[in-house]
Amino acid sequence: MDSMQTTIYSSSKNVFLDTVNANDYIQLDRVSTIYQSLKDSINKPLKMILLYGKPGTGKSMFLSKLHKDISSSQVVYLYSTPILDESEFYKTLAQDIFDTKYHGELNFTQFMKIVQASNLASIPIVLLDEAQLYSDILMEKIRLLSDTRTVKFVITLHKTEKEDLIAKEHFQTRIWETIELENASIAELKIYIQKKLMKANCFDTASMFTDKNIKLIHKFSAGNYRDTNKLLYTLFELYAIYEKNHRLSSFKMGIISNKLIEMAALHTGFIHD
């Protein structure tokens, strides 16, 4: 019994590991609508799509999911980690998209020659995550490249005041569509947590969350998916430890303990003593 319980809590803990895996994508009504909108935009004659939102709102997951979904039907390249060196960026694109391996430094002029010389059957889609890390100069080059309509870009940006400015200055006239991602509401967060657990066959722990639990979690994470994952990972780690120490009986069985949620929030730094 104990070992089974420990397995349940450990399994539940692993569900909330903060990784970007398209298979972990959770369909929520609002998120699904946005995702569908993004997919539709891909098929339009766009130059660039800007996907923006606060950190942890699921932008990377969106790109990952999009890559997985359309890779079978379209030419799509996902760059989750920014390539900050300009030459390296051109060389990577030249090799991946245009199948041109270049030795030595590759500047924008040289790269554009490769682009113009190419004869692709369809317009490739380049998914650039964490675009706020690219330099302004490189972003301007990306803009010019998108103007040639030889490559479509879907880029993600963290939404901050500074990045809003970048979006306005660099992309305002060129972005065909902007999509904003937001934090989850309490109701959405409940579905997210339960769906995530049930997807991993953790039905017991999925049914342990009460509305009060969800409200408390939402209070600490503000509906941010990344923060929620961190909080719940710690929560189930605590459960696993208490189970291991045979001290789980001090909590009411069948529901998640608010005390443990608060302890998890303390440990992860969402609150302070």
Place this chain on the structure above:
Amino acid sequence: MIDIVELEKNWLRYKIKSYLPHFIIFMSLSIITFLGLIFFDIFSSNTAVQKTAPLKKETVSIPILHTETTQETQLKLQPSLNFVKKMQDERYTYHKEVKKIYHPQVAPKKAPQIAKVAQHKSIKKTNIQITSKNTAQNLQSIIHRFKESNDPRLSLFLAKKYYEQKNYQQSYNYALITNKINSKIDESWIVFCKSLVHLGKKKFAIKVLQDYIQATQSSTANILLSNIKSGKFR
């Protein structure tokens, strides 16, 4: 690995901190309520004292309305207040009883004159018929002097004189007035209680004497009490 013990301590501190504002608000409200109740209690007590104080005055002053003197002073001994209050309630009763008592003792034609004892102007007439003219004049003179001086010795003299004349209503009144001016005069209590017995208020007289003896240990009052109880004093 999470340090559970440390984390639990942190959690406890967090909970205490989170409840602290609520606790402070609760305690503040409790203290305010408590102080409010104390203040209300004190205020109510003061109001009650203010309300009861005039009652004492009224209780004492009522018998004076039936006498010739009108000056009010504080009665000092507490026992007298109780019976005065009782007397106030029943004064109309014993006025009637006075008639009953005196009918067999006094000649029929004199009875109506004695019944007017409580009226100021009737004193003169009564005295003329019962006592000598000189005694009546003397009493009037003493009453006049007493009004001017408010001397308890004069009022005590009047009480004793009226008692001798078997005018127990007036002896009662003057004994009471004397007691009001100076409640430590033993004789005023004795005359007062004797008058009460003659006015048919034997039980009251016993009660007053008991209270007075308890307060002063007066031997005279003790002897009188024994006599009244045994029936020797009639």
